Amino acid sequence: MLKKHYENPIVIERADPWVYKHSDGYYYFTGSVPGYQEIEVRRAKTLNELKDAEPVTVWRAHEEGEMSALIWAPEIHYVRGKWYIYFAAASTGETKNDIFQHRMYAIECDADNPLEGEWVEKGQIKTHINSFSLDATVFEHKDELYYVWAQKDPAIPGNSNLYISKMENPWTLKGHATLLTIPEYDWEKIGFLVNEGAAVIKKGDKIFISYSASATDENYVMGLLWANEDDDLLDGYSWHKAKEPVFESAPENSLFGPGHNSFTKSEDGEHDVLIYHARPEKNKEGDPLDNPDRHANAQVFTWDEEDFPVFGKPGG
Template identity: 55%
Template sequence: MSELLKPLIPQRADPFIYKHTDGYYYFTASVPAYDRIELRRAKTIAELATAPTVDAWHKPDTGPYSELLWAPEIHFNKDPESGESAWYVYFAAAPSREIKFDLFQHRMYCVRNKNANPLEGEWEFMGQIDSGIDTFCLDATTFTHKGVLYYLWAQKEVDIRGNSNLYIAPMKTPWQLAGEPVMLSKPEFEWEIRGFWVNEGPSILKRNGKIFISYSASATDENYAMGLLWADENADLLNPASWTKSQEPVLCSDIPNKIFGPGHNSFTYGEDGDTVLLVYHARTYTEIEGDPLWNPDRHTFVKPLKWDAKGMPVFGKPSMID
């Protein structure tokens, strides 16, 4: 029997949950004011809902990264150069209107905390993460595979129609790239170009001899949906030919059960250490006044991911545990 889901955390979009070796789950997301990095931690997923929050870092009042702080992700990364590990939060932010009148000129940034508990200690601003392409970019994530730290993100390219494509590059340090960006996906299918031509919000999952990249597409209203790329774990991840792209969305609005625009997901693991959990945001209504970006009611949902006989993930419906 299917169980209808309720939001785990209300009014938190672009949710990211990281399970660390210290036994804690760490949660961050976009807050409705888009003005800070908020963190919380708990021993279980359920306890994240009521865990105390800490404002780890605030945007400055003016300057190149002083508006619309979007989609923070917290990672515990090892620096390939120094060998030291620390906490890093990756996020996108826009310049103030005194610099550029158009607010939607986001670039990617990083802050670091060397404390064992990232809810304590000092966060150090590490600067902009320069992809070498000076255009709108956002939604960065990182992952390590076969000893290489990779950066994966969304960015606009002036010669390609649309708002953003997906790119990957190796990293020299957790805040610097070591190679040229490689494009893995661009909006091309009908379900990726509703309202806006978008591929964004990539997230990595390793399982069953494959590396999966989930991502989100279309406008951030009820048209928002998730797609999937995958490659063999032994393939060259910097070769676009290594990746296969699903022609159909893997998660989209469930109109009968009133869950709309699921997307911008992350993956984490259950308390058993093995069950893969899908973390995503969605809305419970469509009657949005004005720009969907400013509507605060994108809520964090969590559900177990299923698998088919071929080892491929089955996302099911965003409204229920299937």
Template identity: 55%
Template sequence: MTDFVNPIIEQRADPHIYKHTDGYYYFTASVPEYDRIEIRRAKTIKELNTTSELINAWYKPDVGPYSDLIWAPELHFIDNAWYVYFAAAPSRDIVDGLFQHRMYAISNRNANPITDEWVFEGQVETGMDTFCLDATSFSHQGVNYYVWAQKQNDIQGNSNLYIAELETPTTLKTPPQLLTIPEFEWEQIGFWVNEGPSVIHRHGKFWMTYSASATDENYCMGLLYADEDSNLLDPASWHKSEQPVFRTNWDKKIYGPGHNSFTVDEEGHDLLVYHARDYTEIEGDPLWDPNRHTRIKRLEWDNGFPIFGDAI
């Protein structure tokens, strides 16, 4: 089994690692400057930290609706092309208690996405003109799904999770369906938040993790799951854990683990990728603290259910 030394990459929050059919691992994450989309690739996960195969696929413009706070890019391969979903805002202004992010996408039809052939696709419209972020995608039985976090004005809190079918990789085919709201106390510390969804398909079920509460030591992860044969667009198909499945490890001083993704190691074992800090003394807003580092651990299974264990 591959052994990892954490953190595997420093100052990279919202990490997303994807192993493609070409044998390469691809890495995207928020950079501390929040000004660009960085993509790395390597033959092993360990090499992602030092690889020379790295590009800045897209830089924010100086002005306009997507000219600031580039958050949580995710690289996906959909319909034989590469797409990066990301959130961006027109400024750092907070309006009615929220930033003004919307979801956008860039694309690349080259077999190797570590090229300068990226095209800006524009906004991914959800039918709700409110704060949204953290889009991800997965496929099942020929259907592409889009999952993301968004504010709904008649629901208290910053963000809920929604799912829809995709018509194209940047266009929704079906209306958003609400999957979960921050209803438990552990989802409401500092901010009422459900965000950062990630999906893994194992043991006859789809498992969807998400992150909750403020982005300090209270940040933690929850879990939804649905049978693979159920209607994944029906919120009733999804079951929600009443307790967090991954949270601060006070003994090891690993604080606020969350905004995860899933991948596999070189032997095919499932891995949990996440970010965390190693201190709690944050000056000012945690969003401007750059030291959320990318970490990784093996994801275990017991009777078909994921065992997340302790942050390491």
């Protein structure tokens, strides 16, 4: 029986939570800050201690122009000896027919402690289409660095699809982009047609990509993709997709719209932990993106006999 218990929420009012457990023994945490004008990072030796850890603002939105508005979903990674934060940003007042116009960016820090070092802008991460894009994540496999992100293709109905590409370096893509998934099932198309918020975890001979779908209110859910580790990850046919959501609202536990997750390990390194945001109630009025009640939660999960993740229910 698992005895690991987390005092949820582990951080309040932080949507899109990303946790990176580093070799120095610290958990590094970032997420969307209400107001969407800054990127902050905090660290602690345990997940429960993140709640009271002092957040440090490592980057602020520009006053105008590029990267000046709606700073969304930062992720912190340690890649090839340096720290990187990937995030999406828009320009002040920049909407087109009320549609967001985000692009993706990266900042870099070469200090041992990213809360103390200088962060340098590496610019926009440009993809195969100049269109709305967000929610980038990176992972390494067989000495190659991969980038997975969400983007709008004007030729495909809906709001965002998931793509994968190899990287020349941690801020530049190379080669072609492969379409991984589009919103196709009913549970991916409630409110908005969305596939976003990818996170990668490996187990056995498989690579898994979790993602989030539908509107960011109580209809937000998580889906799952997987491929075999020896397959060509840039071949769309290598990837398989679960037909049902793998994590969804649990009204009995007052956790609604779980998603935009990350993965980490328990303090003893023995268990896999799902980090996700959820709301304590349904969104009552207004744009759910303006409601800061998405809190970060941590939950141990298990694996079945075929090495597929079993997330259970939020709060389970």
